[in-house]
Amino acid sequence: MPELDDARAEAIRRGVGSYDRHIFICTGPDCCTPEQGDAAWQQLKKSVAALNGSSERGRIYRTKVGCLRVCRDGPVAVVYPEGTWYAGLDAANLARVVDEDLRDGHPVADLIIGENRLPRA
Numbered sequence: 001m002p003e004l005d006d007a008r009a010e011a012i013r014r015g016v017g018s019y020d021r022h023i024f025i026c027t028g029p030d031c032c033t034p035e036q037g038d039a040a041w042q043q044l045k046k047s048v049a050a051l052n053g054s055s056e057r058g059r060i061y062r063t064k065v066g067c068l069r070v071c072r073d074g075p076v077a078v079v080y081p082e083g084t085w086y087a088g089l090d091a092a093n094l095a096r097v098v099d100e101d102l103r104d105g106h107p108v109a110d111l112i113i114g115e116n117r118l119p120r121a
């Protein structure tokens, strides 16, 4: 049996178990340049921190990833639990996703490239 106490403690410290929504954003290098990806990630971190301080929708978790396998028109992102996939997330478009979807709960139709709600466990 693996010893997982440290990981369990860190997961608790990170708030796992209390999140309502989770956004994964790809930072490239194939859907966008690493510079574009890093800029999007830095913007997302600040925006989500601000939302987590005031959102009535509850806490949001954000994760950067190396590839979501779309690999074009990035930065690409996916928001769960809705499973809303976005592309074209330059600074202005990412701000729309943060404000309209993460904050207000309204998917940004013109930026959606796919939808894949996952069944609840």
Ligand code: FES
Residues within 6 Å of the ligand: 026, 027, 028, 029, 030, 031, 032, 066, 067, 068, 069, 070, 071, 072, 074, 076
């Ligand atoms: S590199 Fe971003 S989706 Fe593949």
